[in-house]
Amino acid sequence: MMRISELSARSGVALPTVKYYLREGLLHPGEQLAATRADYDDSHLRRLRLIRALLEVGKLPVAGIKQIIAAVEDETMPVHRMLGTAQYALSxxxxxxxxxxxxxxxxxxxxxxxxxxxxxxxxxxxxxxxxxxxxxxxxxxxxxxxxxxxxxxxxxxxxxxxSKVPFDGPRDAAVEALVLGTVLYGRAFDALRRLVQESESAHLLGRPAAQG
Amino acid sequence: MMRISELSARSGVALPTVKYYLREGLLHPGEQLAATRADYDDSHLRRLRLIRALLEVGKLPVAGIKQIIAAVEDETMPVHRMLGTAQYALSxxxxxxxxxxxxxxxxxxxxxxxxxxxxxxxxxxxxxxxxxxxxxxxxxxxxxxxxxxxxxxxxxxxxxxxSKVPFDGPRDAAVEALVLGTVLYGRAFDALRRLVQESESAHLLGRPAAQG
Structure with a gap:
């Protein structure tokens, strides 16, 4: 259990941003200890990781993120459909x-x-x-x-x-893994194709000496 | 041989745009027949295809396109380096x-x-x-x-x-094939990965009946 300042420090998400996510309902409330004090736990750290993945890697708008978080929080929604909600938002x-x-x-x-x-x-x-x-x-x-x-x-x-998507763990973690894997390996594959293209072009056409 | 109006019609590029490319030096001049008449040929059609590929598919800025066209027009530049100029501009x-x-x-x-x-x-x-x-x-x-x-x-x-890049033909055509292939097959692969992900998710987790 931790206070909001520690949640911010451990997640690397600035305190005003954590508060904004709480107000927007993207981050679920902590356990209220007093009017101005609440306790947070690992589920909040996981959620902040997911929000960051959707925002920074998925480049999704806040409205899209809200929809995905709603699917994550709706425990009655089957995992397949929850993952589909995230994946369709990326398309x-x-x-x-x-x-x-x-x-x-x-x-x-x-x-x-x-x-x-x-x-x-x-x-x-x-x-x-x-x-x-x-x-x-x-x-x-x-x-x-x-x-x-x-x-x-x-x-x-x-x-x-x-096999990299942890279907059995927390719902946030499965969505996070799907989004990060889809976007980042997609970009990696793109860069890899260009590397091989350059090499094949050198191989087929000969690299001019002056290019070194 | 054709007049500029036919070049526009056959390429599908609007006449004012063709004139703009001529002014910017992206399209090489036709054979001047009189002060206000010039003849264009297949090399102009190929160049317009290349410009369209760089602009609409490669999403490159005009400055980047000028650099690539300069590489295409410099017959002393080896094909490998010309292709590299285009490929690096896409990265x-x-x-x-x-x-x-x-x-x-x-x-x-x-x-x-x-x-x-x-x-x-x-x-x-x-x-x-x-x-x-x-x-x-x-x-x-x-x-x-x-x-x-x-x-x-x-x-x-x-x-x-x-093997889809025609190294032996006109220089414009080689660059065009490289750019179109790189960008469009990259996007296609991305969409295909998402299709297989959905299918694998359904396979591993079971598609909920209600989703149809």
Missing amino acids: PAVAPEASEAWEQAAAEVDDLVDEYGWDIHARAPARAELTEILVRMRHLGMKADLRPYAEAANRLVTEVEM | PAVAPEASEAWEQAAAEVDDLVDEYGWDIHARAPARAELTEILVRMRHLGMKADLRPYAEAANRLVTEVEM
């Missing part, structure tokens, strides 16, 4: 287009999902996102073959990523 | 930190690069980017194991991605 909102190109790309995304046997909600935002990217690729004259990427994503997520 | 600029955590993460990135035998410039922006992500992960208490992601990126780029 860019893409509105379907009324065009033949869209219909065709959406059907291809459906085929891909069926082929892998993925169990995905009909209105999952990543479906529309992927459809939009396909439409864009085709419009730009690209061949747009998602298969090798689907294969890599399928392997990484099933073999590595989901 | 977020990350300034190294003076900290022990940074030094340690940078050494890990070096080890990874050595392990795979990647041929990468010492000041490649993706090195600093990856270092920053590692520091961030460690700071947040994550295990931060890049190996499975490095493995997947290595396989995708060497087996699939680089």
